[in-house]
Amino acid sequence: MSKELTYGELAALMKSNAGITVDAGLLDGHPETPFAEYGLDSLGLLGIVGALENDRGIPIAGDADSCKTPGAFMDVVNTSLKAGV
Amino acid sequence: MNTQAVVTGIGVVAPNGIGADAFWKATREGVAVLDAVTREGCQDLPLRVAGEVRGFDVSAVVEDRYTVQTDRFTHFAMAAADQALADSGLRFDEEAPFDIGVVTAACSGGGEFGQRELQHLWGKGPRFVGPYQSIAWFYAASTGQISIRGGFKGPCGVVASDEAGGLDAISHACRNITRGTGTRAVVVGAAEAPLAPYSGVCQLGYEELSLEEDPERAYLPFTRHARGFAPAEGGAMLVVEDPRHAAGRGAEVQAVIAGHGATFTGASRWAESREGLGRAIRDALAEAACAPGDIDVVFADALGTPEADRAEAGALADVFGKRAAKIPVTAPKTGTGRAYCGAPVLDVAAAVFALRHAVVPPTPNVTDTCHDLDLVTGRPRPAELRTALVLSRGLMGSNSALVVRA
Numbered sequence: 001m002s003k004e005l006t007y008g009e010l011a012a013l014m015k016s017n018a019g020i021t022v023d024a025g026l027l028d029g030h031p032e033t034p035f036a037e038y039g040l041d042s043l044g045l046l047g048i049v050g051a052l053e054n055d056r057g058i059p060i061a062g063d064a065d066s067c068k069t070p071g072a073f074m075d076v077v078n079t080s081l082k083a084g085v
Numbered sequence: 086m087n088t089q090a091v092v093t094g095i096g097v098v099a100p101n102g103i104g105a106d107a108f109w110k111a112t113r114e115g116v117a118v119l120d121a122v123t124r125e126g127c128q129d130l131p132l133r134v135a136g137e138v139r140g141f142d143v144s145a146v147v148e149d150r151y152t153v154q155t156d157r158f159t160h161f162a163m164a165a166a167d168q169a170l171a172d173s174g175l176r177f178d179e180e181a182p183f184d185i186g187v188v189t190a191a192c193s194g195g196g197e198f199g200q201r202e203l204q205h206l207w208g209k210g211p212r213f214v215g216p217y218q219s220i221a222w223f224y225a226a227s228t229g230q231i232s233i234r235g236g237f238k239g240p241c242g243v244v245a246s247d248e249a250g251g252l253d254a255i256s257h258a259c260r261n262i263t264r265g266t267g268t269r270a271v272v273v274g275a276a277e278a279p280l281a282p283y284s285g286v287c288q289l290g291y292e293e294l295s296l297e298e299d300p301e302r303a304y305l306p307f308t309r310h311a312r313g314f315a316p317a318e319g320g321a322m323l324v325v326e327d328p329r330h331a332a333g334r335g336a337e338v339q340a341v342i343a344g345h346g347a348t349f350t351g352a353s354r355w356a357e358s359r360e361g362l363g364r365a366i367r368d369a370l371a372e373a374a375c376a377p378g379d380i381d382v383v384f385a386d387a388l389g390t391p392e393a394d395r396a397e398a399g400a401l402a403d404v405f406g407k408r409a410a411k412i413p414v415t416a417p418k419t420g421t422g423r424a425y426c427g428a429p430v431l432d433v434a435a436a437v438f439a440l441r442h443a444v445v446p447p448t449p450n451v452t453d454t455c456h457d458l459d460l461v462t463g464r465p466r467p468a469e470l471r472t473a474l475v476l477s478r479g480l481m482g483s484n485s486a487l488v489v490r491a
Contacts, residue, residue: 015149016153017153017215018150018153018154019148019149019150019151019152019153019154020149020150021149039150043154043216043217043219043220044150044154044216044217046216047215047216047217050212050213050215050216053212054212054213
């Protein structure tokens, strides 16, 4: 089982993979604010999922790359990581 | 073109200057900036001399997301577009996003970005290729990103017609304006970033590429020492506008795009480019309702091989007759190198400034010509200028001419 993804890591992935600066606390405090409002597009999210999979060394199950909000994304990713598939 | 579109803004990112004012000052004085290639990974290429854009701070001109998601050629184009829009004073109207379009030309693409991702592919595997590879490398990237960033939803296009596409893009933009469908302005131009290892290797196949090591001798068109051209990065963007709209908002008209012609005569068939370039010039003059005698200055293509130079001088003789030897001809790009599609747009920018300041900029590094041309060398030449002719040819066979009027 891989350890859970944190909002801090998500913020770092948004910066490194899509060039978008966002405060981790903002993501955590407003999990329903759509990625689009931060300027993250579908390609950016796809890149984040790829980087996460490469980093953790396991595939992420579910449709993480089609999640619209940070909250939904964290749910999908952490459910997958917990299952450790 | 019935209603002729006008230039109201100019933005430049060039080896001899970032910003239109710096570019014109260096161009007017004939400052030569060709130098040793220093970009990362290029030191071992047999290409020794090029025009690099140095001191370009990408983080100062575009947001982080674009530095991550797009290639250097798009960074240049976005920076130049911002300058052109600021120069024009054109304000984006949220109520009318469809009134402004974007057209760029490209023939090198995002080679640096693409190379990095392909290295990930072969070095680490397909899972390590970033998704922005799908959009960053290709020719349309700059048009798309400028459109998205500015909210410009009018006619957008990409002209992939070889180096001369820089002029064809301007014509295309003007047609979007003059066909009367409500397009008020188009952000148009080209910027290239071919000085990266993969892109450099691609160019080594061009027999016209100069491999000369001495920056002062690498690119000497129209001379007995002509040995090909030095490449460059950078380019220019313009705002072209409906003249009624420009007048309505009190914008300063910098020049009129009066006519354009384009032909195609085949890759590296330079002898045949004589007839093709001649025809492009005649078509541009006809569209501008100009007689050959109206042309006051020629910004030459100046490819820099003996055969290509002979063909260009021949085309000018064919169109202008005996007067060809008396019209001031200049090639400012000998000081910077040829930025592919960006090169003729830089020449258009220089032509607009030349008309406004009544001075023909010189041809850097060139001191004499072996052709029957009045090549302006050494220092800027004051002259009454009303109409300029800008010429461009591509290595793949395109020939274009653009008439620019004060």
